[in-house]
Amino acid sequence: MKVLTEAQLRAKHKKEQMENLIVKSNTIITPSAKEYLNEKNIKLVFEDKEHLETTNEEEKETKEEKFTPKYICQYTGGYLEEKPENMTQLYGNELVFKNHPSIIFRGKLDSLQSKILEIQVLAHKDKKTKLIDDLQEILEFxxxxxxxxxxxxxIEDFNFFGIEETDIREMSHNPKNNLGVDHILPDYxxxxxxxxxxxxxxxxREVEIVSISLNRDDIIKSLNRLSSAVYVMMCRYLAGYYK
Known part of the structure; x- marks a missing residue:
């Protein structure tokens, strides 16, 4: 049984312009391949005569709808009933290897959320209510x-602590003028x-570096401003804002 993927179609269509594509009747057509065929107006023709002579299209569609694969491999378009240990779900039931850029990015974001929660616990012990609230805003972002x-x-326009992101950037670049403290060299x-x-x-910053592989300028910008916002929080703390 052969699997026909979008990647195979693109390669074939690049070599030759197709109006029809002839395949065997037992060929598995991936969802993305079907979309590509529709987009390029390529008619799918099956070799099996019996398949061609099926006239009850409504019955065919009903049968197709009943079959929903548990998992689909992004790389081959093949169907899987069990999820391999080295793979995970990217979107819906679409499986990719765990070193896929998006999965690495999501893992880094998970670690970042854990760190924010840790510092919220410390702030709670120290009864720093303002700091807890600002950290919650960072966490939700x-x-x-x-x-x-x-x-x-x-990601559309955003702000932190009621301050426009452009002003946050300015505050982080010039903390002395805006917050009354010099640039910070962290010390225990x-x-x-x-x-x-x-x-x-x-x-x-680590998440930002990983995000570059996603080709999402909005995410890169958001993370850049987010690190500036946390730096502003550090300066605010040393200036006595969170007392």
Whole structure:
């Protein structure tokens, strides 16, 4: 049984312009391949005469709808009943290897959320309510980035703590003028909360580097401004804002 994928169609269509494509009746056509055929107006013709003579199209469609594969391999278009240990779901039932750029990115975001929650716990012990609230805003923004990647939705205009993202960038570049403190060279004497915020900031930078492989400028920009926002939080802490 042969599997016909979108990649195979693209390669074939690049070599020769096709109006019809003849395949064996037992060929598996992947969903993305079907979309490509429709997009290019290529008619699918089956070699099996019996298949061609089937006139009850409604009955055929009903039969096709009843079969829903548990998993589909993104690389081959083949169907799988069990998920291999080295693969995971990218979108819906579509499987990819766990070193896929999007999966690595999501893993980094998961680690970032864990770090933010850790520092929220420390802030709660120290009764820093303002800091907890600002960290919650950062956490929700990270979760929104994850959502936008999963559903492929663009991240629109945003702000932090009621401050426009362009102003956050300016504040992080000139903390002395805007926040009353010099640029920070982290030191253990600053205390566990400032050092914890710095860990969040450095984790965001790691996620940003990974995000480059996604070709999503909106996500890269969001992460860039997010690290600036956390740096502003560090400066605010040292300036006494979170007392």
């Amino acid at each position: 990270v979760r929104n980035i994850l959502k936008s990647e999963v559903i492929n939705q663009k 004497k600053m205390g566990e909360l400032v050092i914890g915020l710095n860990s969040i900031r450095s984790n965001i």
